[in-house]
Amino acid sequence: MKKHTGRFYIYLSIGAALVTMAAKFIGYWLTGSVGLFSDAAESVVNLVAALVALWALTLAARPADEEHAYGHTKSEYFSSGVEGALVLVAALVIIVEAIPRLFHPQPLEQVGLGLAFSVAGALINGVLAWFMLRAGKRQRSIALQADARHLFTDVWTTLGVLIGVILVTLTGWLVLDPIIALLVALNVIWTGIQLLRETGLGLLDTALPxxxxxxxxxxxxxxxxxxxxxxxxxxxxxxxxxxxxxxxxxxxxxxxxxxxxxxxxxxxxxxxxxxxxxxxxxxxxxxxxxxxxxxQLDRESSEETDPALPTPQTEQERRSHEKSTR
Ligand SMILES: [Zn+2]
Ligand SMILES: [Zn+2]
Known part of the structure; x- marks a missing residue:
């Protein structure tokens, strides 16, 4: 199989984000389900996240230069950091939308057609996420893996929302719809925290696995x-x-x-x-x-040295200097 670059997958995910975003919002408008809205709101994050990831991967691929002699690979942490933050914003939007519906539940409409659009969006996301996660692990790309894991949570989100909407139509218990939306928000928050944690560990120069x-x-x-x-x-x-x-x-x-x-x-x-x-x-x-x-990170001898003393230049000078201060 041909080996694609990280950016190839990001372009794919930008395309997929546009299509699934449209499909999920159509699903929401048809049904009026706040659960489907939570799913659609999440897909807006996908688009922004994919754009940030594209920028980060483009920067990461740049060779080292005089100003960044260790390369640009850390730029991937911008991507996972922004993605983590965006995911948390999406959770907030869902919560704000769902809580009023707990007290004023509304009936759902055109459920069959609405769900069909959502399922189509989830399928696109699921297939793409699977390919991206595989490529991300092979290339050890934080940005690709972050994007793929995010897409996977979307698939689970959609699945949960679908089950919720079906249960609402079967039982007529309308309050189930916002409850499902809030559960989606919790899952989204968990994803965001994990992404931010990984970003933090990277910035802290964590040791290799x-x-x-x-x-x-x-x-x-x-x-x-x-x-x-x-x-x-x-x-x-x-x-x-x-x-x-x-x-x-x-x-x-x-x-x-x-x-x-x-x-x-x-x-x-x-x-x-x-x-x-x-x-x-x-x-x-x-x-x-x-x-x-x-x-150690710092040389003991240089810390103990009296700043008033001249710094020893050669190995021999340093040793005789150490002896004299002992
Ligand atoms: Zn050498
Ligand atoms: Zn040594």
Whole structure:
């Protein structure tokens, strides 16, 4: 099967959003069901969300430049953040529309025809969401996955609303319609919170998932028999790109050529296991205690240094400086 870019799916979802939005609003106007309205309101969010996702993915695909030397992949978090916020707004609109109907229920009209339009919209969404989620996981695209999961909640929403409207016509219990709409709103709120949570975790530079870390550890461990050790392993994810950094501790007698060759070899092995990963290594002699003093984000020695003292320049100066302050 041909591999499509993330943007291809976003264009598809913009088209689908327009069609389903129209179908669901027609369904609402025909029946007057606030449940169907909640469903239609949600589909407006789809359109805006797809447009934001298109912008974010276009930006994310741009290569690194001087001003953004780590690339633009984090732009995907704009998309999931905006989408999460929009989903919450949609929930609010539904709640505002549904609550008065709890006290003044209204009869539904032309239920059969109205539902047909809604079902058509849900089918389009369901098929598209399935393809997008698969592509999003394959490409590790936050924006695509966010959009797909959002579409899936729409399908469930429509299903719930349909069952509600059918029950209303069967039982004549009109208040069921706004109750279903409020349940839809709760589900929508839950989706929005999850999207915002994922955005927050991304912005906080959360470490790579356990399965990635396990691969990294098993590759690094394979070098330990050669007397090579590692520390200060740090990982993070920026949209679809992974960043990994660590220190490589080798015998101090190794030449620069040999040490660099080893680092290149390790980085290549990691690259093959985890594509789209940027790796930084820092080579250091394992016999030198200074090699072990640099594992935190900040260097202890530089924090303890009296600002009045001149900053030590070379390794030797720093060591003699440390001895004198001890
Ligand atoms: Zn190099
Ligand atoms: Zn170190």
């Amino acid at each position: 356990a399965e990635d870390l396990q691969q990294i550890h098993s590759i690094l461990d394979s070098y330990r028999p050669q007397g090579v050790t590692f520390h200060a392993l740090r990982t993070r994810r920026a949209g679809s790109r992974r960043f990994v950094s660590f220190h490589v501790l080798v015998p101090g007698s190794l030449s620069v050529q040999q040490g660099h060759g080893l680092c290149e070899e390790i980085e290549l092995a990691l690259h093959q296991a985890l594509p789209e990963t940027t790796i930084f290594t820092h080579l250091e002699p394992r016999e030198d205690p200074v090699s072990f003093a640099d594992q």
